[in-house]
Amino acid sequence: MDLGLHDKVIIVTGGGLGIGAAISHACAAEGAIPVVINNDGDAIQANLEIMRRQNQRFGFLPMWLDSPESCRSAVEKTLAEFGRIDALVNNIGINDNVGLEHGTPERFMTSLQRNLWHYYSMAHFCLPALKESRGSILNTSSKVAVTGQGGTSGYAAAKGAQLALTREWAVELAPLGIRVNAIVPSEVWTPAYEIWLSTFPNPEEKKAAITRNIPLGARMTTPAEIAATAVFLLSERSSHTTGQHLFVDGGYAHLDRASTAYRPT
Secondary structure, three states, X not given: OOOOOOOOEEEEEOOOOHHHHHHHHHHHHXXXXXXXXXXXXXXXXXXXXXXXXXXXXXEEEEOOOOOXXXXXXXXXXXXXXXXXXXXXXXXXXXXXXXXXXXXXXXHHHHHHHHHHHHHHHHHHHHHHHHHHHOOEEEEEOOOHHHHOOOOOHHHHHHHHHHHHHXXXXXXXXXXXXXXXXXXXXXXXXXXXXXXXXXXXXXHHHHHHHHHOOOOOOOOOEOHHHHHHHHHHHHOHHHXXXXXXXXXXXXXXXXXXXXXXXXXXX
C-alpha cells in the first residue's frame, strides 16, 4: 500500500533510538524525509547509517530539546534545509522514576520539563509550517498515562498530559485541516527497556513475568510494530482520523488478565 508520504518532511524527535528510530526508518522506507532530532552517539549513527546504505533521504539535528529556544532552532533549521514541514512526531521522553514519596517538587518539575514541555514547544513552532502543508502531529505517550505504574509521578503526569493535549490540539486544529493523534505503547522491546531489565536481580525472570500478562502472543511489542501504526497515522490513508489514542500493545492495557491466567509457562 502506497501511503502517499513520498517527499514529506517529518520531524521525529528522539528519532535516533528505540521507537523513534523505528519511526524514522519506516518514514524513510515510505519515501518520506525524516528529520531526526537526537543527541549524537554511536548508536544513533548506526541507525542513521542504515538509511544511508539504503540511499534514503533524511536530516539529522544533533541537539537537545531542553528549552523553547532549542525547539525554535530545530524548527528553523529544518525549514532552512528542506523548506517545509509536513508532520511532527513528538517522541522524546524518559521514565525517570520521580515518585510522590521519594521525589521532590523540584524533581517533579524537572521531569515535566524532560517529558512534556518540548511537546508543546515543538508543536507551537511547527504550526505555521503545518498550516501551509495541512500536516499532522503524532504524540508518543505511554500506557502509564492510563494504568499508572507507581513511583513515577512526573512521567505519568507528562504522559497523561500528552493524551489530553492530543485531544485539545485536535479540536483547535481541525478547522485548519491538521490532524492530531497519539500512539500509546506499553511493553516495547527497546535498548532502553533492556537496560531497565538489567537492573533486576534476574532480568529473564522479570521479563517472563511481564510478557506472561500480554494477551496477544505473550510477547513484547516490537518498535517496528509501533512504527507501522505511526506511518499510517501520519499518512493520508488515515485522513479522517484525529483526536485518537491508539494502543499498540497486544491488548496489555485493556484486555482482561484472565485471558492470560492459565497460559502455559
